[in-house]
Amino acid sequence: MGHDQEALPPHPLIKQLVEDSRKHKIDLIIGCDANAHHHQWGSTDTNERGESIFDFILGSNLLVGNRGTEPTFIVKNRREVLDVTLYSESLADRIVRWGVLEKHSFSDHRYIELVVNFENFNRLTVRNPKKANWELYRKKLDSSLGNPPTGNVDSRAALDAMVDTLTAACARAFNKACPKIRSGKSKSKKPPWWSQTLAPFKTKARKAFNFARKTNSETAWESYKADLRRYNKELRKAKRNAWAEFCTNIQETSEASRLRKVLATTAPNVGYIKTSEGNWTSSSKETLEALIETHFPGCSREDATLEMQTQGNSPPTNNTY
Numbered sequence: 001m002g003h004d005q006e007a008l009p010p011h012p013l014i015k016q017l018v019e020d021s022r023k024h025k026i027d028l029i030i031g032c033d034a035n036a037h038h039h040q041w042g043s044t045d046t047n048e049r050g051e052s053i054f055d056f057i058l059g060s061n062l063l064v065g066n067r068g069t070e071p072t073f074i075v076k077n078r079r080e081v082l083d084v085t086l087y088s089e090s091l092a093d094r095i096v097r098w099g100v101l102e103k104h105s106f107s108d109h110r111y112i113e114l115v116v117n118f119e120n121f122n123r124l125t126v127r128n129p130k131k132a133n134w135e136l137y138r139k140k141l142d143s144s145l146g147n148p149p150t151g152n153v154d155s156r157a158a159l160d161a162m163v164d165t166l167t168a169a170c171a172r173a174f175n176k177a178c179p180k181i182r183s184g185k186s187k188s189k190k191p192p193w194w195s196q197t198l199a200p201f202k203t204k205a206r207k208a209f210n211f212a213r214k215t216n217s218e219t220a221w222e223s224y225k226a227d228l229r230r231y232n233k234e235l236r237k238a239k240r241n242a243w244a245e246f247c248t249n250i251q252e253t254s255e256a257s258r259l260r261k262v263l264a265t266t267a268p269n270v271g272y273i274k275t276s277e278g279n280w281t282s283s284s285k286e287t288l289e290a291l292i293e294t295h296f297p298g299c300s301r302e303d304a305t306l307e308m309q310t311q312g313n314s315p316p317t318n319n320t321y
Contacts, residue, residue, distance in 0.1 A: 001053075003035040008052035018060045021088065029116070030062075030086040033109060041066035042081040053084070062086045065114060070100040074213060075108050076221040085114055094118065104206035106228065125180040132178035140173035193235075193242035201231040 001009040014030070021028040037043035038050030040057075041064050057064065065085035072083035085098060094117045101111040145166070153159050205227040212220035250256050272281045273290060281287045292299060 001032055001034045010056055027091050028088045034084040035082055041084050042069040061089050065098045067098045072100055072110050104209045125182055127178045127180055137173045137177035140176050144169035193239045201234050205231045
């Protein structure tokens, strides 16, 4: 719900999302930076964007999760509630708490906590073969199968019966050796670029923000901005170093192949650049031509075609480089 959008919010995709969730009876929770004011979610006033969103809420049978007037957006000269939490009516009895956290988010928007009660929710149960007791599996399988059958199998029905017996025995043994467990949240792991050297910068920036928010003085806000810039600088440096170390430690072909696939999911487009004359290119072709002229001055397309013909290669049939 960007403030620079010409049409009033919400976006048609949001409307379609709400309609699909209602149609398929799927519970829905929306957390958004609405960039809109309305007294309904604790803003200091109501503007046109807020009225538009509120009309949509009423027509969609959604509920507003915001409680109180604690600002969700804080800068030096402005404090406002711009972030809105919406949810389906079917979740009304499950919403336990909504609140703005005091924890610093290192952004002008603050963290919002929404607590939903899923106490009666049946979590998915799964089997993890990596944790199976294969020794127990062999013992259970031996006891279930017993002695091997004697005589020849002289009919298809007898063969099917033996297959069914073996399959059932394998299933019982596996269920005993690898029982189902509830899938829960995995323990949160720190990102690979995090180190204890970043902790002091983060702590100092958080304390500076809390002090500036309480005192609201010009000096305090300037000090906070300086600490935040210093923390972000160290953070970017740590990420670059971690990425370089990760790429350096790639040894196996499979790891390199997996990395290439990840990076290839979004093919980069040739962007626009400024030429030596000070003008911006208007297409990818002009960008490539400008790059060739800059890095290989004097090299023309005719020269490349002649060189390829001399070497016995056919010239390219399209206008790409």
